[in-house]
Amino acid sequence: MAKHVPIRQVVAGIETTGLDAANGDRVIEIAAVEMLDSHVSGKHLHSYINPERDIDLGAVAIHGISLEMLLDKPKFSEVAKEFTDFIRGAELILHNAPFDAGFLNKELSLVGLNPIEVFCPSVVDTLAMARKQRPKQKNNISALCADYGINATRKNLHGALLDAYLLAEVYLALTRRMLH
Numbered sequence: 001m002a003k004h005v006p007i008r009q010v011v012a013g014i015e016t017t018g019l020d021a022a023n024g025d026r027v028i029e030i031a032a033v034e035m036l037d038s039h040v041s042g043k044h045l046h047s048y049i050n051p052e053r054d055i056d057l058g059a060v061a062i063h064g065i066s067l068e069m070l071l072d073k074p075k076f077s078e079v080a081k082e083f084t085d086f087i088r089g090a091e092l093i094l095h096n097a098p099f100d101a102g103f104l105n106k107e108l109s110l111v112g113l114n115p116i117e118v119f120c121p122s123v124v125d126t127l128a129m130a131r132k133q134r135p136k137q138k139n140n141i142s143a144l145c146a147d148y149g150i151n152a153t154r155k156n157l158h159g160a161l162l163d164a165y166l167l168a169e170v171y172l173a174l175t176r177r178m179l180h
Contacts, residue, residue, distance in 0.1 A: 013163035018056040026051035031160035097125035
């Protein structure tokens, strides 16, 4: 009898200095949560990152992370191998995948590494899934949590890590709805 090999997925979230990776905005926080056979395994990766540049005031207003908070944090080059090792071989789940993957691929290229798609066999965009299932509705993570009854008030997690855990639950709710 063949041994069961669990399906491995990684749900990731990022925070950035602004909205445009092509014009020099950078990742300042990265988080990834592992799921095995559609269950959160409890294994995760999280890091704040020194972007080596200013953070747009509009971005600070959204995530509350200032450059001063990041000056003693590692640079992306120092966390890139740990991140790519964590996601390697997994289906990657992102909310607004073109945005997040664009930033991650820009960071990976800056340190001479391959794009996300080389490490992950597929990338799933939960925003596209939600828009298909819920046309003309708000489909940000907060709205999806509210609509699916997901408790988004975990006080011990912040920013990208909280978003990654919440997105794992949102993804599971979206896929359950697809099955019905």
